Amino acid sequence: MxxxxxxxxxxxxxxxxxxxxxxxxxxxxxxxxxxxxxxxxxxxxxxxxxxxxxxxxxxxxxxxxxxxxxxxxxxxxxxxxxIARTFQNIALFREESVLDNVMAGGHHRLKSGILRGALYWTRFGCREEERRLRDEAVEAIELLGIGELGERPVSDLPFGDQKRVELARAMVSRxxxxxxxxxxxxxxxxxxxxxxxxxxxxxxxxxxxxxxxxxxxxxxxxxxxxxxxxxxxxxxxxxxxxxxxxxxxxxxxxxxxxxx
Amino acid sequence: MNLESDRYRSVKAGNRLGAVVLVLGVGIASQFLSGSQLALLTVITIYALAGMGLNLLTGNAGLISIAHAAFMGVGAFSAAYLNVNLGVPALPSILLAGGIAAAVGLLFGLPSLRLKGVYLVMASFSAQIILFWFFEQARWLTGGEDGRFVERPIVLGIDLQEGSRYYLLVLAFAVLGAVAYANLLRTRMGRAFAAVRENPRAAEIMGVNLFRTKMTAFAVSTFYAGVAGALMAWYLEFVAIQAFSLFISIQLLALVIIGGLGTLAGAVLGALFIVLTPELLDGLALQLGMETGQMAPVRQGIFGLLIVIFLLYEPHGMARSWRRLTTYLFLKISK
Incomplete structure (x- = not known):
């Protein structure tokens, strides 16, 4: 306040x-x-x-x-x-893993496009920013108590956990x-x-x-x-x-x- | 993080090692294959590259195209014209051919902003029709119905007349394409493609610009098709426009669906299936003493049946079965 x-x-x-x-x-x-x-x-x-x-x-x-x-x-x-948000009827990317969903929340903060993505591990690549985002995503899901679910596709998770994934995704957008x-x-x-x-x-x-x-x-x-x-x-x-x-x-x- | 993810990582590392071994093995083997075997391997590799492009668009970004053979055609005739008629060196010709295909792909991708599902399929159908009509008319470029010759190039001082040498060029492009594809999938744009496919509305709220993301998917996808087309032109040497017909477009779509939508392995396995199955069926028919005239309909029928069986029992494609198998073997070995 x-x-x-x-x-x-x-x-x-x-x-x-x-x-x-x-x-x-x-x-x-x-x-x-x-x-x-x-x-x-x-x-x-x-x-x-x-x-x-x-x-x-x-x-x-x-x-x-x-x-x-x-x-x-x-x-x-x-x-x-x-501005970030979560949805009443859950709007996750169902086939993707929990971590990929949460990392999607960082989309607007990263800069890499096609070339820097394709050149991932080279000097021009985006490995550093990807890793930082991944660490932040892991931190977010751990804070919400779903740290062990990172690699699972979200469609496998119960409703409550999906709600948590949404919140983590919103958090990662800072x-x-x-x-x-x-x-x-x-x-x-x-x-x-x-x-x-x-x-x-x-x-x-x-x-x-x-x-x-x-x-x-x-x-x-x-x-x-x-x-x-x-x-x-x-x-x-x-x-x-x-x-x-x-x-x-x-x-x-x-x-x-x-x-x- | 935890055990599950450690295991996951080592399976992934195993896959990477397997891919390196596969590429080296294929590269070496290609130098010793017979002419007809090498021909099959070349077509499989080129289709795998085109399949990666289509898979990025359809499997990852969720935008269906039945015009990808036409985009291959744009690449094929562009490269032929640049290299043979204008004297542009081969490697720049291939990349420019990809660029031209991407520009055409962007144009025909515009409807995807408004159209979804079947309606988008119809839009790509019209792209196929329009481009094929253009191939028929533009005799100066394609030779029209008569087709045209494309002489194989000299790349970096190496004459690629020899099929086994030419194959190494094809393999190099396929490997570059595969690495770029795998990298794209795990980075920001790959996530954006998945977001657009799975939930466009949520994607937008996450900050994904739908217009730019869809256009990017079209451009990259048709760039792959263009490069694959260029490689196909030099492989064929005599290029008939039928190589880029609607039928081939649909075969490419079948390739990614059967192989596995949205995965690299899917594009490779799908290419193997699409090219080898008819060959194997022909071989089988010969063994059974059938005549050539009887073979064709039987072959097409069984081929179609196999596709339906696949869709019924492995809707996620061969890549899913392959992953189950390798993960299982890996866990067996690592115990």
């Missing part, structure tokens, strides 16, 4: 899919160095917000990140600007802003606690701003600095986690379903 300068600003985002209003004038500001949760019932528009930030959808309104107008940038430019879409889905309580620790660690030690979508209210309470609540594509509350949970509108729209 180093500062309150917003590193990410969503201003009046609106998006329609046919007749459905997926987002209606949603504005969110995330201060640099914070862990910001987005919560809300299914279909509230949480993933849609992340997809707008990553450039998969083009909403109306404005998205500013670190002084840049994100809506004018192509999706593949995000990692260079310092982001300033990390977008996590339900990273703890399919994990038990102790696994969730471990992963929450990792997210915290990345936030505190590497000063990565985190925007996380999470259903588990306990996790949200523990790790969030700030929380935005969405319902039917509208923002219905925002603030510190305790404050938001007390909000009557939130209890009705969201918590009401879970705490009868």
């Amino acid at each position: 180093s500062s309150s300068v917003p590193i990410l600003e969503l201003a009046e985002l609106s998006l329609r899919f046919g007749g459905i209003k997926a987002l209606q004038a949603v504005s969110i500001g995330v201060a640099a160095g914070r862990i910001h949760s987005i919560i809300g019932p299914n279909g509230a528009g949480k993933s849609t917000v992340l997809n707008c930030i990553s450039g998969m959808y083009r909403p109306q309104g404005a998205i500013r990140f670190d002084g840049q107008d994100l809506l004018r940038r192509r999706p593949h430019e995000r990692p260079l600007l310092g 982001p300033k802003l990390l977008l996590l879409d339900e990273p703890m889905a399919g994990m038990n309580d102790s696994e969730k606690a471990e992963l929450a620790q990792v997210v915290r660690k990345l936030n505190r030690e590497k000063h990565i701003t985190v925007v996380i979508i999470e259903h588990d209210v306990g996790v949200v309470r523990r790790i969030s600095d700030t929380v935005t609540v969405l319902d039917f594509g509208k923002k219905i509350a925002e603030g510190g986690p305790e404050e938001v949970m007390k909000d009557p509108a939130v209890r009705k729209a969201y918590l009401g379903e879970e705490e009868p």
